[in-house]
Amino acid sequence: MPHIDESGGAPFALYKTIFPLSVSAALSETPGWLATALVGLALAGDGYSTAVAGTFASGPAAGVIAMSIVLPGIARRFGVVRVFYFAAVVLVASLLCLVAAERTGSLWLWGIGSFGVGLGASMRWVLSDGFVNRLAISTHRGRLLAFHETIRSCALGFGPLIAAYSTDDPARGFMIGIAAAVIGALITIGMTLPQVTTGRARLSDLTKGIRLAPFAFAVAFLGGILEGVAAAAVPLYAVTLGLSAAAGAVLASLSGFGNILGQVPFGAYADNSGPRPAIRGALILSIVALAILHPVMTSPFASYAVILGFGAAAGALYTLSVMEASNTAAADVGLLPILAAVAIVYTVGDLLGPIIGGIALAFAPPAAMPAVFIAGCAVVLLFARKSRGNG
Structure with a gap:
């Protein structure tokens, strides 16, 4: 090297x-x-x-x-x-x-x-x-x-x-x-x-990291939820609205492509302005994409563009949460416990996203599903504005 x-x-x-x-x-x-x-x-x-x-x-x-x-x-x-x-x-x-x-x-x-x-x-x-x-x-x-x-x-x-x-x-x-x-x-x-750095390698290091950087872990959790929604709930949402399973699968794959496309732009934004503004930008893009998802679902090209943007924002949230958490807490508990805690929180969110989306589709009108996740993004965005720091 x-x-x-x-x-x-x-x-x-x-x-x-x-x-x-x-x-x-x-x-x-x-x-x-x-x-x-x-x-x-x-x-x-x-x-x-x-x-x-x-x-x-x-x-x-x-x-x-x-x-x-x-x-x-x-x-x-x-x-x-x-x-x-x-x-x-x-x-x-x-x-x-x-x-x-x-x-x-x-x-x-x-x-x-x-x-x-x-x-x-x-x-x-x-x-x-x-x-x-x-x-x-x-x-x-x-x-x-x-x-x-x-x-x-x-x-x-x-x-x-x-x-x-x-x-x-x-x-x-x-x-x-x-x-x-x-x-x-x-x-x-x-x-x-x-x-x-592994820190003391105790379970308490994981929980301490979360306590020291609650905003970063909230972002990681939300990022996991949104990526789970894009991969599993959006295809179900498409079928609920009368689209084919193949069309739903295309939307899921486009969200993954958006994940890849969004990483570098948001990373560059974080370099120039700090991780917090970049996180706020990703949250705002997520909210906008979710807000217009229902009206555009039956329009192929419009829905493709929206899902690409949604995937870009959701994928960037994980990367930005790693930056924010390591900046805030790695010096206290070690880098590896921080990354492990982020992985846990993100994966739990990834598991919960499709469950929440499925429940929303089962018990509420289709338009309610995006609204549920808009509310989650809005809460974290409010947290971001109230806990300004590091950008």
Whole structure:
């Protein structure tokens, strides 16, 4: 790894150093999104109820939350770099469990494999974010983090794409996931990875970080909710309004594309004005997109533009929450506990978003669903204006 001048930074050298970490993170997280989509489809295809299929499909998210809670302690005990590479072993072993589950029909193997994929993906995700945050100490920090998240977010597209290609043979999809995990690990071999502070590696560090930076974690939680809404609730919303399931899937994919497109502009804005103004901008864009979503849903091109903007804002909220939280609390509890806590809060939000959206669609007129999330954005925006600081 080239020497990095942390006082000002040579942007090209930083981008060049971060790039393989970002690609590795994307490849390592692809199995998580693959399993989320393919496990449920495989079980439903085997005749299990949607409740059973959905429960096992949530295994990766449960694994992310569980690992994020204990990751600082594990990294402190065994070393950050060792854990980073061991995560690839966990991913491969878990995906092999899923291959065996598909061949044998064992629900135990489906559960172990699905949960294990979340464990391994979480380790690579949080530690990659930690390495990049450690490197991105310069006046280009927002853009560098956004560059990383832009590449990492490609996993949101690659995973479901592999799943769609593998519905006739799920084992083939899981084998492709193994290849992605192995390549992701090999890319970073030989790199001199930076030290990432683990703090005392106690559970209290996670809760202390949340107490020290409540606004940042509120933003991460909301970002998770909105990304969950874009991925799962918006397609249901489209079907409720009479559109086809395919049209709903297109909207979900466009939200992911918006996530990728929005990272660098919001990161540059954060560099120039600070994370708080950038967060406020993302919240305002989210509110505007949600406010006009209902009227434009039946107009293809207008709805595409709105969903792109919504995806850009929702995706940027995670990156900006990492900046805000690490600026506010990392010095007190260590960087890794902060990133782990952000991952937990974000993933819980990602799980809750579709549930809230589904309940709103079931018990209220269709127009009420966007209104629920507008209210959430408005509350966080009010919090942002009342707790000004750091921009």
